[in-house]
């Protein structure tokens with residue numbers, strides 16, 4: 473929507489064709505010129521051939537233009553307690569979140585490099601790409617993996633003039649969030665409850681603002697700002713003064729919060745054991 477408002481030609485990709493059609497119609501209402509094209513393609517990003525075909529179709533439909541700006545949003549969260557989940561969940565989550573991002577980034581970067589397109593690739597991780605939390609053992613590693621991929625490509629794709637960005641949202645109030653809450657352990661909900669969440673519209677705007685400012689690690693709420701500054705490794709900072717202040721806040725607040733989160737998990741296990749023995 474925001475990109476269409478700026479006059480861009482846009483392609484949206486997901487699996488469900490009915491929802492895609494509705495979304496494309498909704499987005500088309502924001503077109504600023506008649507020449508603009510908004511198209512949708514049904515494809516599975518977790519398959520290399522699906523991704524390849526989708527990107528080829530997208531450029532064919534846009535007069536052979538290789539996508540300039542690619543956003544890797546597809547992802548899913550399947551929360552549950554580690555020892556209670558079937559090991560297949562770990563593979564499934566990695567396939568959709570991480571490999572889906574790898575395949576799409578790979579094909580986009582290859583085409584951009586071969587055609588001299590100096591575009592951008594934006595990964596969507598999560599604040600859970602910086603820290604782990606009870607109930608998210610199948611999800612957190614996929615989001616760390618995306619950060620690792622972005623860190624590698626930020627450096628490597630400079631060779632072709634391609635910019636890489638990584639977005640770290642906290643809770644977004646989406647259909648996916650409603651879905652994950654159906655299986656989310658209560659203790660996870662309790663710890664997460666402090667985060668009110670943001671609408672997808674606000675997140676999209678803040679992500680785009682970060683891109684406009686040329687940020688590599690983009691965050692859109694205080695939790696993300698603190699973690700972005702406290703766990704940046706070799707990533708370039710956004711602003712030396714605010715980054716330093718935020719990492720100092722993290723240095724003080726994070727151990728306190730960790731102690732509290734550990735206390736909550738231990739208390740919940742005692743509660744559960746009590747219920748079991750009586």
Ligand SMILES: NC(=O)C1=CN([C@@H]2O[C@H](COP(=O)(O)OP(=O)(O)OC[C@H]3O[C@@H](n4cnc5c(N)ncnc54)[C@H](OP(=O)(O)O)[C@@H]3O)[C@@H](O)[C@H]2O)C=CC1
Pocket residue numbers: 485486487488489491515516517518544545546547548549568572596597598599640641642643644645646647648649
């Ligand atoms: N909601 C939240 O609290 C947070 C979400 N995120 C991340 O943001 C991203 C978007 O999440 P959110 O909007 O909540 O999730 P939703 O489930 O609401 O939307 C996910 C979108 O991705 C598409 N998708 C899923 N799997 C595939 C696939 N294999 N191939 C193609 N498209 C796919 C879905 O369409 P379809 O099913 O039709 O394919 C859907 O359009 C994810 O990466 C998520 O991890 C990060 C932090 C917080």
Ligand SMILES: CCCCCCCCCCCCCCCC(=O)[C@@H](N)CO
Pocket residue numbers: 548549598599600611641642643644649652663664665666667695698722725726729
């Ligand atoms: C200074 C320290 C203060 C700490 C307060 C911490 C509050 C914890 C919030 C946990 C938020 C988790 C968001 C998960 C988003 C996500 O990726 C999933 N919804 C999957 O889709």
